Amino acid sequence: MQTADIQRRWLEFFGSRGHTVVPSASLVSDDPTLLFTVAGMVPFIPYLTGLVPAPYPRATSVQKCIRTNDIEEVGKTTRHGTFFQMNGNFSFGDYFKEQAVAYAWELLTTPESDGGLGFAEKDLWVTVYDDDDEAAAFWKKTAGLPDERIQRLGKEDNYWHTGQPGPAGPCSEIYFDRGPAYGPDGGPAVDDTRYIEIWNLVFMQYLITDVRSKVDFDIVSELPRKNIDTGMGMERVAFLKQGVENMYEIDQVRPVLDMASRLSGRRYGADHDDDVRMRVIADHVRSSLMLMGDGVSPSNEGRGYILRRLLRRSIRAMRLLGVDAPSFAELFGASRDAMSGAYPEVLHDYDRISRLALGEEEAFLRTLASGTSILDLAVDRTKGEGKQAIPGDTVFQLHDTFGFPIDLTLEMAEEAGLTVDRDAFDRLMADQRARAKADAKSKKRALADLSVYSEFRKHGETVFTGYELLETESTVLGLLRDGVSVDSAATGDIVEVILAETALYPESGGQESDQGRIVGNGFELEVLDVQRPVKGLVSHTVQVSSGEVGVGAPATTLVNPVWRHSAAQAHSATHVIHAALRQVLGPQAHQSGSYNKAGYMRLDFSWNAALSPATRSEIEEISNNAVRDNLEVTTRIMTLDEAKKLGAMALFGEKYGDAVRVVDIGGPWSRELCAGTHVRRSAEIGLINVVSESSVGSANRRIESLVGLEAFQDLATERAIVSQLTSSLKTPREQLPDRIAELVASLKAAERKIAQYEASQLAGRIPALVANARRVGGFTTVLEHVGKVGSSDDLRGLVTSVRERLGGDPAVVALAADVSGKPAVIVATNDAARKSSVKAGALAKRAASVLGGGGGGRDDLAQGGGSDLTAIQSALDAVSAELSA
Template sequence: MKSSEIRKHFIEFFAERGHVHVPSSSLIPSDPTVLLTTAGMQQMVPYFLGLEKPPHTRLTSIQKCFRTVDIDEVGDESHLTFFEMLGNFSVGDYFKAEAISWAWEFLTERLGIPADRWYPTVHPDDAFSYAYWRDTIKVPEERITKLEDNWWGPVGNTGPNGPDSEIHYDRGPAFGCGRPDCRPGCSCGRFLETWNLVFMEFYKEPDGSQRPLPKKNIDTGMGLERIAMILQGVGSVFETDLFFPILQAAAEKAGVQYKQNPRYDRSLRVIADHARGVTFLIGDGVFPGNEGRGYVLRRVLRRAIRHGRLLGLEGPFLADIADVVIAHFSPYYPELVEQRERIHRVISHEEALFQRTLAAGIARFEALVDQLQRSGETVIPGDEAFRLYDTFGFPLELTAELAREAGLTVDRAGFDAALEHQRVQSRASAGRFADTVRERAALYAQFSAEPTVFTGYTELESEATIRGLLSLNEALTEAEAGQEIEVILDRTPFYGEAGGQVGDTGRIETSTGIAEVLDTQRPTPELIVHRAVVREGFLQVGQRARAIVDGERRAAIRRNHTATHLLHAALKQVLGEHAQQAGSLVAPDRLRFDFTHPTALTEEQLYAITRRVNEEILRDLPVDIAYKPYREAIAEGAIALFGEKYGDTVRVVSIPGFSKELCGGTHVARTGEIGLFLITDESSVASGVRRIEAVTGTRSVELAWQLRHVSSTLSQQLHVPVEQLPQHVEEMQSRLRELERSIQRLQAELATERASQALTDAVSVDGMKVVSLEVEAPSVEVLRTIGDRLRERIGSGVVILGSAIEGRPTLLAMATRDAVRRGANAGDVIRAAAPLIGGRGGGRPEIAQGGGVDVNQLRAALRVARDEAVRQLQLTQTG
């Protein structure tokens, strides 16, 4: 049975039983606390929690999923990253009996798989399910297994959960361990978990306690790949029609055949899985990056590219494999065809980038491994792993995989420390309001039945009633001065953070108190919550209140938001239609706009974009707002942002003759209100994604004045016209570099003269001299100059120098050529001495260098180095 037939049978089977088919949601989940969509139930969670109204109480879907936990295992015959999950769901409707009966009927009757091949498992405490399998479905007791693992827990620390019943397929004794007690739960692989029926009947509270849900829900999931493997009678998922065309395309490109070389087979399976994964991730709007889901995509992309190289594919190949994925899956996911250009662009750019750096990275890795193995070490230091990541783009997992192949491990703690040090300046605050949404979903659920009325498009102040007050863990009836709370109003002019626009601030006043609103968020699409601190008096649920938005801040946000629309249109005009929005931030002090483009913008392009935006501002055009049916708006040319959810009726923001977008944010009435638009920065944020940061309004005036002040001040101080400043600064830098070189020469000469006085203390070994000195040197370059000059003066022998440079001890050893022929080795001298200063080092026999942390042990290290050099020369003399 083809996978297309399985899809059709599944949807039709549950449609016949009253289920509404909902399309797969994006791999980018709407829940900000979750990285990627990992199961079909994720889009159902708001329905299960009562936060949103479901389209029906019975639902079914075929959900695209991506899981990262088994990436390192992908390449064997079973592990996957991307997969499709068949699921049926009940939102407070049917429960265990129907879920079990329908699953059994679908497997044994609709698909025709023999009943004696199926082995159900249940949780030991789930007496109902055990009895139902035995007495109603008539599965013999010896084929029903009780497993403690049969419990589906919440995604986070709190949430809905309950026991589950898994249905396992017996692949036959040939796949088993041979033990007579082999059954589901055995790790041998004979019994294949195929369908998981989750009975969500509890809610786990923050304190760990479980409370029964008022309405019990059903969540089931069956991997399409696994059921296809069973029905198509093949040995692994990679031999099903969901994978084999992709795998075969990779094999043909590499000139190899599947099932002829185990090493090649592993790489082919990696490429087949990862090609599917990256195609769908990019299709859903994920771009390669160094954090979050972008990092996952980059890691998978680069792992696929590396396995292509292992097959001998030196040039670009992955975009062509993605075409096979698109052709195979576009009948079910038409967005893949719509996003084909972007998928190609991102993969090709990332592949070219990684191909250029991989060779250098591999060379560095192999040199590092050689160095470690020669010194008997088995762990790649964390800072070296970070260097491979930061300089060569090696994900840590790639370094770890290569290390395993070389019999080494990686100091992950050291890597994490280096990474954290890099992130410290940009790390987001741990206490962000949005981070607590999932843990507090049950608190919000009681308010979600009545949507908050947003009045902020037309007013900045609104009369309202306080519907709810929330602390961190519970609902309140009143809040006192000093308390941090969340306020829920029946209507509000405060804009909740969405679409890149930050939430409003302001205050809420009642007859008994004043609360300062610090942020506004939307935990659900219908609910707006105000994070606030009670500054005076107290607030009570049920009170009438006046909600007042910070008008000046909102005006700045509006200017920046309309400016992003102008910028988006200008980018398309200057760069081309491929420049699509990939993210944005609209704040009161700045705007940030991410867009798809493969290369850095030139100064000419930045000027053209700036000019176009300011031209439209000077025209003082009206910003028109209209509500239209979605299809009509799209037909008229309105831009809909990929990944955003839109209803049947949409809000269209238009700037006549220039821009038209679907947008729910707040905007100026006329473009002239924006004021001066200035770009402050242009940079890369991910492969194929650029970022422009800009300012408008009073902030742009302040920036223009600052730039004028700086240039004017420099002009006066340097006595140079403003327009000649760049050339003059370049000339000054050139003179400064020459002066620095002169200073270094003088420093080296002075230090050499001082050191020369100590040459009389040199140790002589059969005509060779060994000099060991502590000198003053401001830099390593000066230290080497001193060493060169002393080596010339001694004629034959070894010079060893030590110096505290910027507070850290540094060692240098130099040997003359005839001394090297006599057995002297500067690298071994440094390796013997460096541990004393808490460091390491090495180099060639002629010259070597080392460093450490303990400057107090510098003299002791020089003595050890001297003794080692003497020993080397004496050994040769003795021999």
């Protein structure tokens, strides 16, 4: 049974039983505490918790998920994957335990010929929570399961909650027995390798508080409306139904594994380590394909960092299979073909996905080359010091700064006959994880408990009137101070205001929130921010400018008209520049993010090369021509499917409901899904002045522009600068570039002459320095403060020249100088000194410690520096002391 067939059977089964079929949400989660959608129930959390009223009594979905907390287990077990699909059925206060059990048993055991999944009843076991007699009774009644195949487990295994106060409840899990060849008898309580969990039914029936751990919390009461949340693992069912050994061998994953085998020339099944690597590649390439399909781009933070890690682990695994050449074109092509049946969007958007993947592969292969050079130096240094282990801090720097995988470092160190100080590396990694965890916790704590908004959301959605109006009368539904409801707020207080209606635009879709005021009888509030903390609800963060505001008071929202117009100009300019980009570069230059506010916009787009000045000018000219042509700007509300048929473009990562707003500028020339505010005709944008174009990733660029009055002011400033230059240089404007080029050339020539003069002056000091050589600890030494020097290179040349004049006896030269206001010291040793175990790097490091800085280098030549010019003589004395010891 193919994976797509399992998906079809699932949706048809529950759809025919009154469940609303909900399409999979994006892998990019709406939940601000989550980077990704990590479980099938995540999109339904607001409904399950009662934060937002459920739009339907029961639902079903096949949800795309990403989970990387067990990434090190990928490829080693039968069921750990970073991307997986969770089949779910949900009830929001509708049916409960008995019906959930009945549905699960019916779908699992109905023969395939009748639309079911065709599992044999004898192979199925269940677990229930310790004291959930009710669930156990339903399994007996509905499924006829004997007591020995209904096992009871504790909170660690069979109890669900979010980790926060709120709804919770016991679970019941369904397991498939793979047979005695896979482990001992005794059910899932004994062995979860033989007995594979395929479905988890969560009975959300209690309200809990004071959550101290997964197993330690207080149950307050039963929920007035009990919910059902179930999840069946698509990949687990697929590998069982397809008769293969693990999830990496199912129809949606195996083609990538086979491609890795073909490219490497290594047979799957012949070697355990190679098998793990091929499974890692198959899993990570599929996960990366799906993440990029949902708009995630490789980067050094957040979601982009996770994606980059998956891609780089894939490249590393291919290298360990002996493949050093690029391989993503073939691997991603295989994954595209395997996944497009269930997710046709990866096929339609494959050009963009492919560019991202190939760009990241090319960049990381360069990283591997540079990292290998750094590692080679570390190997030489370790061997030169007579040690066996490469220092942990060096290995950590390779991993953290250069993205060089630790496994690759271990492999290359072993090839060189060395080990790695793994304990030190692991300590540094643990410290980094602890910092990241603390940062994540602090960010999570900073988020308000969203449950406080549920009471307001029950009154319905906040009505946004701002598309047509800049002023709207409303009523204060609630006030929040520090996340807690209050009855009133007085002058100086900063609070959140919940209104029934508002004309103030809440930040979304890349557009910054409106500026404005909220006024009423006896009070005035300055609006600091406007947000949507939960779907359908608008919250205004305000400071009370005067008076006192209370719950229930009439209030009027007043939008700052200048700000709104400028913001609308910027947002419309974003659409115009996007259309111009696609006209010049082609449809593959797709927007991947944007931000706009009054007078300014930036747009990120998929592209892997810098734009030439001519291309940038062409995009700017097309954009301003669109402004000149005074194109009509229209908005329409339609279904998402209708908008897609019209060719309206969506922003990756943005969430859209069934009804969407389509913004046209010049008809189909620019047609995008957008909830932002816009001008009525393109001429109202005023002027578009592209001020920068830069890289924001291996396959992403960013274009920034000033818009309207801000664009004019920037050009006026440039005009004033040009006028000042023409006056100062007494040169016509059109001749300024040539005149400035002449001046730069003259300046460089003068700098060269000065450098030659300074070099000759330094060279003239060599005889005197050599003449001042003295014996220290059996070495001929020159330890001198030479005053001010133009650059460290000049000082280095002086040091090596002096060393060459000292003959063959053991010699050490340490010269210190003032280089651009900072102390610098360079140390050189000759062959005879090094044979006596004197190393320039150690001496430079010692001198630099006195100067208040750091230093080091090779055994023959090294450099140090610091911040304390007054300590130069003390630093040279420290070198002398080291030689005398």
